[in-house]
Amino acid sequence: MASQLLSRTQPALAVAVLAALLIGLASALAGGDVTSDTRLSQSRDSREVRTDEQQAREWGLGGEDWARYRQLQQGPLGVYSPNLDPLTALGIEARNDEERRRFAELQVRAESARVSKELAYQRAYDQAWKRLYPTLQVVTLTAAANSSPARLQGNGRLALFIEDNCMACNLQVKKLQTAGREFDLYMVGSDNDDARLRQWAQRMALDPRSVRERRVTLNHDAGRWASLGVAGELPALVREVGGQWQRQ
Incomplete structure (x- = not known):
């Protein structure tokens, strides 16, 4: 009698065990996906933060300045002038004279460095043009x-x-x-x-x-x-x- 009962319960027990294993595996996989997605999101956020910090440093700005520039680009200024550089945008929307002077000085320094690089490249460009196309003008006036x-x-x-x-x-x-x-x-x-x-x-x-x-x-x-x-x-x-x- 006991042997017959055991023989009848073994398949049911096996099915229950298998079901529990499958549920546990599915849960583990789901948890792994969530963890993976979370880690991926955190990594992406971290990269974006670093990128913002790097861009701010390139313009000589701090984190608060960069955040304000981002905010300004979401408002009317961003509509009227979507490609305005950070220093000009912050200077135009300066909240007081001290800010206006600071951004003006930063822009003068940035423009000075940019112009120096452009002039150096312009000299190289002019030399290349004369070497490759000695009889042609770069810009023909109308x-x-x-x-x-x-x-x-x-x-x-x-x-x-x-x-x-x-x-x-x-x-x-x-x-x-x-x-x-x-x-x-x-x-x-x-x-x-x-x-x-x-x-x-x-x-x-x-x-x-x-x-x-x-x-x-x-x-x-x-x-x-x-x-x-x-x-x-x-x-x-x-x-x-x-x-x-x-x-x-």
Whole structure:
């Protein structure tokens, strides 16, 4: 009788044991996946934190400055100027004069270092161009634009008046390029020196194709800025509206 009972209960016991083992294995695997996902997430978060710290150091900023820059990029500033660099963004949105001075000094130092590197590379680039294409010019100025009369004629396009060695002017050009805008550029004080205008265009990394296709034209001011009678300092982005030139 006992042997018969044992023989009947053994299969049931085996099934129960097998089920328990399967449940335990599934639980262990699930726990392993959660642990693995958690570790992966933590590792990713750690990499992002390090990346933010590295980027902040590259701009001479601390963690709080970088966090504020991130916050500013989520607001109206990020919509109007999505590719604005951290120092300019923080300087524009400075909360007091001390902050404004600090970010201005940081940007001057950063621009000085950047310009030094760019000039060194520009010299190497010019040498390479002369060696490979000795009969071609890097940037060909638009003859039609340069031969226009001294008084600016409105054609519906944006006109940007700039000066050489002007940080604000360079930032305005970069902003227009990033937005893909078409515009006619006029350099005030260029003394009709084509080489100077070309060198400036090369430093700014203007797309030669845009210049050739006249989406962007490079011109000497030749007195046009003074003839407009528009108040304010350079850079000046203007357009003719109703027969009057207005800042944009």
